[in-house]
Amino acid sequence: MDDELHRSGGPQRGEEPRMIDSVLIANRGEIAMRILRTLRDLGLTGIAVHTDEDADAAHVAAADRAVRIDSYLDGAEIIAAARAAGADAVHPGYGFLAERADFARACDEAGLVFIGPSAAAIETMGDKISARAAVTARDVPVVPGLAEPGLDDEALIAGAAQIGYPVLVKPAAGGGGKGMHEVFAAEELPGALAAARREAAGAFGDDTLFLERLITAPRHIEVQVLADTHGHVIHLGERECSLQRRHQKVIEEAPSPSLTPAQRERFGQAAVAAARAVDYVGAGTVEFIIDGAVPDAPFFLEMNTRLQVEHGVTEAITGIDLVAEQIGVASGLPLSLTQDQVRLEGHAIEARVYAEDAAAGFLPTGGTVLALDLPDHVRIDHALSVGTTVSSSYDPMLAKVIAHAPTRTQALAALDRALGDTHVLGVVTNTAFLRSLLALDEVARGDLDTGLIERRLSELAPPPVTSRALAVAALLHWDQVARSRPDDLWHRPTGWRLGRPAPFVVRLDGHEQPPLEVVLTGSPAQARARVGEDEFTLALHPGAVTVDGCRLPLTHHCTEDALWIGLPGEDRELTLHRRIHSPTGREAAPTLESPMPGTVTTVLVADGDRVSAGDPVLVVEAMKMEHTLTAPGDGIVALHVAAGHRVARGEEVAQVLPDEPDIAGSASDPVPEPVPQQEVSS
Template identity: 75%
Template sequence: MPASVLIANRGEIAMRILRTLRELGITAVAVHTDEDSGAAHVTAADAAIRIGSYLDGRAIAAAATEAGARAVHPGYGFLSERADFARTCTAAGLVFIGPTAAAIETMGDKISARAAVAARGVATVPGLAAPGLDDAALLEGAPGVGFPLLVKPAAGGGGKGMHRVEEPAELPAALAAARREAAGAFGDDSLFLERCIASPRHLEVQILADIHGHVVHLGERECSLQRRHQKVIEEAPSPLLTPTLREQYGQAAIAAARAVDYVGAGTVEFLVDAAAPEQPYFLEMNTRLQVEHAVTEAITGLDLVAEQIRIADGHPLSIGQGQVRAEGHAIEARLYAEDPDAGFLPTGGTVLELALPARVRVDHALSAGTTVSSSYDPLLAKVIAHEPTREQALASLDRALSATHVLGVVTNTAFLRALLAQEEVVAGAADTGLIERRLGHLARPPLSPRMQAVAALVRWDHVARCRPDDLWHAPSGWRLGGPAPFVVRFAGADGAPTVVELTGSPAAARARVGGEEFAVALHPGAITVEGRRLPLLSRCTETSVWIALAGEDRELPLHRPRRRDGRQGTAPALASPMPGTVTAVPAAEGDLVAAGDPVLVVEAMKMEHTLLAPSAGTVRLHTAVGRRVRRGEELAQVLTEETIHEERTQR
């Protein structure tokens, strides 16, 4: 076994690899950017080396050499599926813990991958796929594929550049968009066409292969719960397959791996019509560890990272096909820094309070004070439940999510719980389109008056403790004519504030919200509402109150009244919906724009968001290209003639 391994990654996957390295007695070397200098994987490693970027393969190989590491583990994402990085490591005398560069190249191009596995008798999704297809060839061949169809880039993954086309008239525009997006994302605008599968389900098979020619499969994972082609919840085994079908899928995956003389841990992905599970179609092969590898580890008892290291070190597989056993059922939920109520835009921020569940596996790199950056993927953690039955695993995962709280960062926890409760999910009958069809059923209900009262009480207590000498905010302050209520105004969706009035003290108060009134009392780590005592986690900032109550996290932004002078005038402000970087400013200072015209573009976590003019008017900018911005930060205004006249009058 190698004495030292460099981890060419960050976040929860770096921590996951670190855990196995410790168990094997192997020295762990981390790399980090300036932004990550205090990150969990840096402080947990035995040594850490600064690099400029996690995408700089040469710098990472040089860091490994400098640290005396013998091998490099790429994790997933970043450089894990870059053939040139595998070659760079080999050229530097390092062991790349992954497949050969040739296998990465073949499977990294979906056109060549289809051809390779088809030669081994593995069925592929019907379509038109060949190197160098131009738009004319794709337009000519589309009727033979049939509509609806998918336009797909040959390179990359994650749904980038993929377009569903319902009828021939839509195809030219889809091809143009797909080529532009593929070139920008992958540096390769090669395209092909695939037939759309009715009610598709997404299944994948985990394989292990060594340099001695042994290949085994470890069963399948169901990954059909997806949003924008990104997996959200995964489970093993799939409720769709019988033992006979499971072996059929496994043998197809082994054939696909042998098609490229695969070595290491890999995943062969299949698309299947739910009505015909006996006909799996090869989709692609991921030549790395998968995010969802934990559910396979749970049911098989294997450590896939340890297996990767042994294989890379030349050892034969530690297990034969006849020794593979799957026990129970495992389900994983991906916790993302994103806001489902705002179109799943990435969020970010600083973790103010953290609570994680017990009795389940949680892969993460979080702690109170962690800054969740907009520079990287929004995946925060993975919560994995393993139980004897699927029904028990679903219930266990829901309980675990109800005990998962990350205050300071808006997450998708409530969305995940709502998704797990959908009848198709409970029945094991979900397909890849379920989330899009059921979005209306997955939205969080509006904030209840009781939750607003709890947040207001937390705010009152915070102000009282932070301003002990301020009589105007003291819980028992004297007022002429009797005690006045403590008033908290929360920002409303329509711009009008929600007003909460509190009397008494934080330890025993009466709250009035709209026409409702009830008793609330704050205790250390708990709250009593109308006689019911509940655990409470909370934090206040200058702009928001964060509470974790009754199994969900909520951020209640404080109402900020508009001033009628200076740059915070009465004109509608364009605020950044997410933390990120301003990448483009289509409208210049003083430009006249119409309602709906683009004004700024903000990018975060591989996602661009264009801010549009809310009305016709004159642009006033408060930022510039290249500037890092906060979520909610005002970036521009669009001034109407009335606003401009008002400002001149005030001056």
């Protein structure tokens, strides 16, 4: 290969190893924490960067030194921070700058070791058209299609007729499924091309497209490779990444439950050939797609020229610290092992915990971590602590829960238990969805493909709040009330009165069911609860609750307005509220609340406009996802926000004021019913 391939990424062939003593991490969150852990193990200095929003973040506290920056995406600012901090090297983590060839070059020009591959390798593999050409030259099979630079719509339409439908339209740049469109008939293609170009230009600044034959039930297999500057390239086995939603991975495991040893070796050798095609150096991942009916025929998909999110499952089954290998390679050292020394032990499965609401169409959530409880029997990569603010400014992934066991069945069970013991209160997460996914028969059998989640999505919705959870929430609220009142006979919430004791009643409005009433008797320390037809005996303990004689760990956080509870396998947000009435005795006007933290991008009506139920009022955007809020009823809009306003999840953004009745009409209105003692909305 040309010497251009070796102008970054540490010492080049024939050069003396370069000592690395300090590393600046050009990233944040859990990956920064992960890299810091290895730096500490190696006795190296870890330097963090942070924006003002992240000044108190976990990765800043864990680092030996920290430098303030304005943006994690500004390569020049990162390099200036590294030089100011006296760093020898820069580790880009993943995302952000990890796959920017210009950043790798700029590090080299600044005298900094870029802990990653050469800029030329990043460029070649970052463009899917040039990547296909490079690996094809090494006899690595690719999906049949049309992939050439500069194809216009006319050429793509003609090419699709030659390939045969269905086809997949793909951008040459970027990843993550953005701009990809499945096309099943010729009349659909022009519209798909227009949409794909628009999306690719917006996401990647490049609207170049190509076509591949659409594999309708594919499996997604990727192979971890390591390469050094001494000509050694090895693979560390494969990861099964077929459980995806909208082209985003949800569950990953290693090794794949479907490959035979012979197939595993075939995939591994194809990955090594792909890495050699660009004279790769460092840790990388070669991704393949296979037709489930023809598992012996892997097709090259792309190469990620960085550390992958799911690298932990490979570390679990090989015992190899991939970050340590990256640093060794960047220093000019040979790999610490040969291909013959790679051993795969047991099975590892990873679940990605996201700040998203599966019951609301996977809208991103957010908030402040009010209480945190994480299991200690599995590996969890995270940067969470009580008080952490989860905003919409960054990717919504909060943590990676990784279970490793001798067998796949044991690993699945361990991961399910770990997710049931994972409580991040204050932020709605997808843990219930993940457990439902792991419980599918197809997952247990290892019968996976990338469309499985979408086909079974209706069965994976989080279950309604249980009567047990409602009873525990009501008990916590009762205890909160009891502790806030003076300790005298008249204020104790025991229901004391002349005659039979009165119960303590809490009403709860669940999202999935009509309002329910929890009736409590006894005391918070020893109570009986009735929820519809269900009855429980309850007792509170420090960090636990006893329900019908069974002691359960309990994580909770209570405020004047809300309750968050975490029981085994069930996290619930319960919002305390009282029915609000206007001075005329009518209930307050319906409100519009933002379903996610984000930014108001468009306001579609003016303050004071008359709207009808269902009319769009404004649009909130977060993480490139837009949500249109519509009027809950007929009336006059009273806006509380404007375009550009940042909003929190649940923040009231507008009201729709109903028309006031005439005086004669209001005089004949019935007197409103008494307000219940307490109402809770889940």
